[in-house]
Amino acid sequence: MATPAESGPKRTALYSIHKEAGARMTEFGGWEMPIEYTGITQEHLAVRTRAGLFDVSHMGEITVRGPKALAFLQSITCNDVARLSNRQAQYSALMFPNGCAIDDCVVHRMDANDYFICVNAANTDKDFEWLVEHNSAGAELENASSRYSQLAVQGPRAAAILSKVTGLDLASIRTYWFSPAECCGVAGILARTGYTGEDGFEFYFAPEHSTHVWNALLEAGKDDGLQPAGLGARNTLRLEAGYALYGHELDENTTLLEANLGWICKLEKGEFLGRDPLLKQRQEGVRKKLVGFEMAEPGIARDGYPVWIDDQKAGLVTSGSPAPFLKKNIGLAYVPAEAAQPGYEITIEIRNRQARARQVILPFYRRPK
Amino acid sequence: MYPEEFQYTKDHEWIRVDGDTGTIGITDHAQKELGDIVYVELPKSGDAVTAAETFGTVESVKAVSEIYSPVSGEVTAVNNQLQEHPELLNSDPHAAAWLIRVHLSDPQEVQKLMSSEQYEKYIREGESQ
Numbered sequence: 001m002a003t004p005a006e007s008g009p010k011r012t013a014l015y016s017i018h019k020e021a022g023a024r025m026t027e028f029g030g031w032e033m034p035i036e037y038t039g040i041t042q043e044h045l046a047v048r049t050r051a052g053l054f055d056v057s058h059m060g061e062i063t064v065r066g067p068k069a070l071a072f073l074q075s076i077t078c079n080d081v082a083r084l085s086n087r088q089a090q091y092s093a094l095m096f097p098n099g100c101a102i103d104d105c106v107v108h109r110m111d112a113n114d115y116f117i118c119v120n121a122a123n124t125d126k127d128f129e130w131l132v133e134h135n136s137a138g139a140e141l142e143n144a145s146s147r148y149s150q151l152a153v154q155g156p157r158a159a160a161i162l163s164k165v166t167g168l169d170l171a172s173i174r175t176y177w178f179s180p181a182e183c184c185g186v187a188g189i190l191a192r193t194g195y196t197g198e199d200g201f202e203f204y205f206a207p208e209h210s211t212h213v214w215n216a217l218l219e220a221g222k223d224d225g226l227q228p229a230g231l232g233a234r235n236t237l238r239l240e241a242g243y244a245l246y247g248h249e250l251d252e253n254t255t256l257l258e259a260n261l262g263w264i265c266k267l268e269k270g271e272f273l274g275r276d277p278l279l280k281q282r283q284e285g286v287r288k289k290l291v292g293f294e295m296a297e298p299g300i301a302r303d304g305y306p307v308w309i310d311d312q313k314a315g316l317v318t319s320g321s322p323a324p325f326l327k328k329n330i331g332l333a334y335v336p337a338e339a340a341q342p343g344y345e346i347t348i349e350i351r352n353r354q355a356r357a358r359q360v361i362l363p364f365y366r367r368p369k
Numbered sequence: 370m371y372p373e374e375f376q377y378t379k380d381h382e383w384i385r386v387d388g389d390t391g392t393i394g395i396t397d398h399a400q401k402e403l404g405d406i407v408y409v410e411l412p413k414s415g416d417a418v419t420a421a422e423t424f425g426t427v428e429s430v431k432a433v434s435e436i437y438s439p440v441s442g443e444v445t446a447v448n449n450q451l452q453e454h455p456e457l458l459n460s461d462p463h464a465a466a467w468l469i470r471v472h473l474s475d476p477q478e479v480q481k482l483m484s485s486e487q488y489e490k491y492i493r494e495g496e497s498q
Contacts, residue, residue, distance in 0.1 A: 024404070040430040041405045232431055298452070300408055300428055322407045322430050329408075351426070351433075 008032070012057035013149055013210035021228055029122030031058040033231050040232035044324040047196055047237055051155030052229030053217055060124030061148045061204065062131065064115040065140040072139035073115060076131060076273055077107060078256060080266035084109035089176045089193060092264055094119070094127055099255040099277030103127045104246055106193055108178060116144070118193075118202075120246050134273065149207040153217060153226070154200030154237075156367075161221040162201055166190065175199070184209075184216035195234060197241025198367055239330065240323050242292060242363030248303060248318040249290055249332055257281050258334070260290045260362070288315070289340035292362040295329040299348070299355035306349040307333050314339065317348060323364060330364050331357075370489065371396065372463055376439065376479055377488035383463065384439040386479055391440055394467045395427060395458065398492050403429040406458040409451045411468060416444045418471055420478050425468065427458065436468065440478045446470035 009032040018025065023034035034055065036043060046052050064073055073081040078101075079092035089108040093101035094117075103123040108116050119127045128143040135141060153162055159170045168181040168190060178191030188205030205213060218226060235245070244250050249259050256265050257278060265278055295301060301320030306313045320331030335346065342361050347354040375383040381399035384391045400406065408428040418424045418438040425436045447469050450457060457466040473479075483491060 035431070036404060039405050041407075236430060298408070300433075302433060324430065 010058070012055055013207045014055045014057065014214055017211060017214055018055065018228075023228070023230060026231065028231055029058065029120065031121055033058060034228070035232045036230040037228045040230070040236060041324040043227065043229035043233035044236050046225065046227050047155045047198055047229055047233060048325045049156070050225035051153055051157040051161055051200075051221060051227075052196075052233065053214070053221070053226055054152040054154065054229050054234060055149075055214070056152050056202070056234075057149040057207070057210065058121035059150050060119040060121060060127065060143070060145040061150075062117045062119060062124075062128055063140075063142045063144050064117065064131075065142075066113055066138070068137040068139040069113050069115050072135060072137035073107060073117075074269065074272060075137060076134055077105075078261075078265045078272060078274065078278075079107070080269040081107060081109070081115075082269065083266075086111045087178055089178055089191060090264075091176075093250070093256060093261065094130065095272060095274035096252055097273055097277075098252075099257070099274040099281060100252050101246070101250050101254075101256060102130050102252065104244060104250055104261075108189075108191065118150075123246060147206065148204045149210045149213075150202055150204050151210075151213060151217065152194055152196075152200060152202045153221070154194045154196040154229075155198045155226075157221070157224040157226065158198070158200040161217070161224050161226055162190070164220045165216060170201075184213045184220075186213055195241075195243060196237040197243070197363070197365055198237075233324075235319075236321055236324055239319055239321055239332070240325060240363070240365040242332070242365075244290075244332075245319060254288075254334075255281055255286070258286045258288050258290060286337050288334045289337045290318070291333055291335055291340050291359050292364055293331055293333060293346060293348075293357040293359050294364070295331075295348070296345075296356040296358045299350045299353075300329045301331040301333075301348040301350065301355070301357065307335055308347045308349060308354060309335060309339050309344075313349070315346070320348075326364055328364075330360075335359075371485040373485045375463070375485060376482035377485065377491075378437060378439045378482060379491065380437045382437060382439050384479065384482065386473070386476070389473045389476055390445070391442070391471045391473055391479075392467045393439060393469050393471060395436060395462055396488070397462050399427075399434075400459045400462045403427060403434055403459075404431065405429055406455045409455050409458065409468070411447050411451070412444050414444050414447060418442060418444060418469075420475075427455075438471070439482055440471060440473050440475070442471040442474045444469050445472050 194200035307315035315335040
């Protein structure tokens with residue numbers, strides 16, 4: 001969904017609402033988006049303890065339809081699309097031939113000949129071009145992004161809040177399942193997916209209803225403490241949950257095995273783009289590995305800071321930040337495979353000094369059962 | 370709004386001069402721009418500072434921001450509360466959250482800084498862009 005600001009970054013349909021709410025805006029992936037409203041820490045804690053409402057309309061939606069849809073998706077993604085039932089989704093990646101991803105994504109199956117993929121905002125056009133280029137199977141592809149706004153309600157109170165505004169029986173929708181549904185009187189798709197590590201839902205619907213749905217959700221969530229949350233909190237939440245962000249933990253030079261995403265690589269499903277290098281790497285081992293760490297002395301590791309091991313520069317922080325809920329400073333980093341183990345000491349080069357950090361098992365945060 | 374007895378830099382630091390001692394901090398405008406401050410890195414007593422050069426950093430969740438010294442001199446005191454309570458910079462940037470005290474090596478440098486009136490105008494003009 002895009003409303004260009006003259007020749008500047010794109011804006012979602014809720015741009016003025018965010019400005020009126022006092023959001024601090026930023027440019028992200030070609031979009032002008034709210035970074036925070038009342039503050040990243042406060043919004044982050046709201047999501048962990050109650051619920052937050054995110055405008056994620058900048059994300060892309062690509063539909064894949066027709067009798068060749070499954071075959072095509074199997075050839076271009078690493079996860080096993082054949083395992084999906086109707087109205088089930090899976091985390092996956094769109095592949096390069098070298099075993100690296102052009103983007104990570106969530107593949108949704110409506111039915112046997114009808115799928116849609118949710119992709120990252122910054123990569124939507126590039127992903128669509130790539131899919132078109134590799135569509136020898138003959139699936140029907142459409143970049144449907146401009147036809148969808150997307151709002152996410154995330155947190156322990158999300159289901160209670162949404163049950164006030166939808167007739168769908170939310171208890172019947174398990175995590176990573178979805179359904180066509182009316183929400184706030186608007187038809188759309190309600191999916192039990194998210195990027196925060198909490199229970200939550202993402203609602204896909206036609207952009208002309210954006211203001212109405214945003215306001216109706218906030219109204220419905222008033223007593224449960226639902227509040228707007230921006231991309232700043234979205235990032236700290238996903239980091240605590242140990243989720244990758246394309247462009248940081250994933251890029252065109254990092255294989256899925258190096259990124260700890262072997263679990264979405266179903267190498268036995270059959271041929272797919274990038275499968276051979278992954279098979280080889282599974283056999284021979286990876287050279288670098290993604291690890292989680294927390295700072296062992298004062299200091300905050302930031303994206304791009306070097307990692308030192310045994311007095312040598314050996315790796316790189318891909319994402320680093322304070323963790324508002326865990327109250328620690330944490331990060332993800334690539335290190336040589338032989339140094340990738342909890343307990344193995346590393347230091348982070350923070351501007352002009354070395355600060356000690358300890359590797360930890362991921363995820364940093366797991367929501368209570 | 371901005372204390373008249375302070376002087377100000379374009380990078381949003383303030384200094385209160387008493388004879389040849391200066392107390393330095395960041396302005397209310399700076400803390401608002403930064404958001405929730407979570408960490409502060411400051412020099413030690415005895416360290417030298419140089420006008421217009423960085424002497425430390427203030428960090429929010431999202432970003433690292435360098436702090437520039439309004440004057441040259443030697444650090445004589447550091448506000449140790451800020452290690453445990455960086456949030457003081459948000460709640461009281463002009464008083465309790467002073468950063469360092471400095472013995473000025475060249476008191477004339479202060480004349481290059483802005484008055485509170487000039488600083489307020491400077492911020493207003495910045496915001497209207």
